Amino acid sequence: MEDELQIAMADLDEEKTLRLVKERIQAGYTSVDIIESCRRGVEIVGEKYSDNDYFLSDLIMSEEILKEVMRILEPHILVNDSKNGSMATPIVMGTIEGDIHDLGKNIIIYLLRSSGYRVYDLGVDVTPERFVQAVSETNASVLGISVLLSFCISSIKKVVDLLADAGLRDKVKIVVGGYPVNQKVKEFTGADFYANDVTEALKIYREILEQ
Template sequence: MEKEKMTELARALMDLNEQKVYQLVEEKAKNGVSPLEILAECNEGMSGVGDLFSSGQYFLSQMLFAAEIFKNVMNRLEDIMPREESTASRGKVVIGTVKGDIHDIGKNIVVNLLRGSGFEVVDLGVDVPAEKFVAALKETGAKVLGMSALLNFTYPEMKTVVEEVTKAGLRDQVTIIIGGAPCNEQVRQFTGADYYAEDAVAGVNICKKVYS
């Protein structure tokens, strides 16, 4: 997205203007802006950071700094994140960043939104091998598996996970969703996943659809 079309908060995060990010988040929260809207703007800024990193304008240290700012924003908003009242779990979701990738920004957004929507989430963390995904599905009986990747060279690992889920005899029982910078319809077809989520909200909506 072009920088001039971004919101002020998204631009501040993209520019790594830490204090301005916190200031804008506080102002928005006090003015009653939904935490989900604030996260959406931050997500837009992180996408911009990812683009700058991919083009070589930002280095890993800047990427990590942006992630730290975003993490602090998440912590600030966690207490006011809306939670759907429910006496029981809406459903179980197993999620993780695939083997070879240690990025968890996008995954953590999805995890928070899923939990806020009443789902029970089994977060396997980062650098997760295929066998760990399969084991978690067997243990939990989850109907949804979410996989995240940020690095382009790690998305083939998603295909490996899908293959292992199939070998375990679970494929027809599990809806597999992929997400992250390298993911698109072509990658979804390559991996054999059921869906790819363009952003965190899309991922949550797919989970709601599966458990509806």
């Protein structure tokens, strides 16, 4: 059976998506079930973008719709998922210094939070020192660094080096995400994992957190 919510999200039909979300809340669906349908819709948007059927503006639109979905779901996530043991697993995420792009980062954060994970979002243009400070303060086991501008990649290496200097490197798994990242970027920066699409990134985070 086709999932109406997934289709509405994939079609970027904001009015229908939000209506279906509210109807499913009233019908007793869990926040995780609802966001999973939206996640699959976002995946389709990403696939259409990769196939040149959608444009960058469509990706941005999907983010805006997802923000509204999460705004509606947030009170229910806090109520329904607060007993989830994964809440005890802190994650720090942010976009590296010099870069203000956060589309992929925000989607991953919403999806992780909808599964009950505790995510600290440092925002954009985050200095290496601030990343290290946040890992130390939160005792995070996972650090996600987003980057879209290739000239900012060297700052990610600085984060890894500073974590080592602080004696924190072995305590945290580092995931680098964004369009320009690849195996060479992972090796250069010293990160543990890399992903350049939302689907792969979410898979990596879940695998790390479920270990």
